[in-house]
Amino acid sequence: MRSLFTSICLSLSLFVLFSCGDDDNKREEALAKLEEARSLEQADAFAEAIAKVDSAIALAPIDTAVLRQATRLKRYIYLQESNDKLLDIQAKLGDLAKKIPQQLKAFQKVENKYYATELNYQHPYFATLDKQERSFLRVRLDSLGGIHLASIYVGRNPIKHELVELREQKSEQSYRSQRIAYDKALNYRFSVGNKYWEIVSYGEQDSKAMAKFMQKYIAQNELRKLELHYLDEKKSKHRLRFDKNYAKAIEESLELYDLLHRRDSLRHQEAKFARRFIRLNK
Numbered sequence: 001m002r003s004l005f006t007s008i009c010l011s012l013s014l015f016v017l018f019s020c021g022d023d024d025n026k027r028e029e030a031l032a033k034l035e036e037a038r039s040l041e042q043a044d045a046f047a048e049a050i051a052k053v054d055s056a057i058a059l060a061p062i063d064t065a066v067l068r069q070a071t072r073l074k075r076y077i078y079l080q081e082s083n084d085k086l087l088d089i090q091a092k093l094g095d096l097a098k099k100i101p102q103q104l105k106a107f108q109k110v111e112n113k114y115y116a117t118e119l120n121y122q123h124p125y126f127a128t129l130d131k132q133e134r135s136f137l138r139v140r141l142d143s144l145g146g147i148h149l150a151s152i153y154v155g156r157n158p159i160k161h162e163l164v165e166l167r168e169q170k171s172e173q174s175y176r177s178q179r180i181a182y183d184k185a186l187n188y189r190f191s192v193g194n195k196y197w198e199i200v201s202y203g204e205q206d207s208k209a210m211a212k213f214m215q216k217y218i219a220q221n222e223l224r225k226l227e228l229h230y231l232d233e234k235k236s237k238h239r240l241r242f243d244k245n246y247a248k249a250i251e252e253s254l255e256l257y258d259l260l261h262r263r264d265s266l267r268h269q270e271a272k273f274a275r276r277f278i279r280l281n282k
Contacts, residue, residue: 145264
C-alpha cells in the first residue's frame, strides 16, 4: 500500500515538473513573438505585427505576464497605425485641396433649389447643348462626391424612353453597359413648338455604374467608340454618338467626379481613424 502511494506521488510530481517546464517554454516562445511584433511595428508592418501578437496570446492564453504585455502592445500598435493613417490621409487631402479648385474653375455652379446646402457642378458644354436643343446625356456632380446622370432627348416625335444603355459602335462582341432605368424623380416630358422634350434622371447608384463603364473607355482613349441608346421596355428608340467635344466634356466631368469622390471617401476614413486614435490614446 505504501509503495502504491509512493508511486502515485512520484507520478504527480513528474507531471507537475514537466507541465511547468512546458509552460516556461511556451512563455519564452510567446515573449519572442512579442519581440518580433515590436520589430514589425517599427517597420510599419502593422497587420503582421498584430498577427504576431495574436499568435503569442494563442501560445500562452492563461499566462498573465504574456497577456499583460500583449494587450499593451496591441493597443500601442493600433494607436501607431491610426496615427500613420491619419498623416497619410491628411497629406492626400492636402493634394486634393490644391487640385479640385483648379478643376472647378472650368465648371458651372448649378444651385439645387430643393437642397440649399448642396451645390452641383456641370461642364459648360452641356449648357451649350441645351441652348442648341440637342439630345445628350447630362452629367452633374455634387459637392459631396456624388454623380447624377440625366438623359435629354429632343426630337420631332416622342419616344417615351425609360432606360438608357451604352453600346460600342460596330462591335461584333456587342460590348454594352447595364441598362439603367429612370428613378421616377425628376422626369419631364413636354413639347415646345414643333419639338418634343424628354428629360429623364437616374439614381446615384445607376449613375455610378454608368460612369464606371465609361471610365474604362476613357482610360484607353476610346470614349468616342460609344453611342447612347434611348430605350423603352422593348427596343432602342433613338441613339446618340459621342462627337469630339461631347466626349471631352464627359471625360473632364468624370475626372472631376473621381477627385470629388476620392475626397469624400478620404474624409470618411479620416473620421474613422481619428475616432480610433482618440479612443486608444485615453
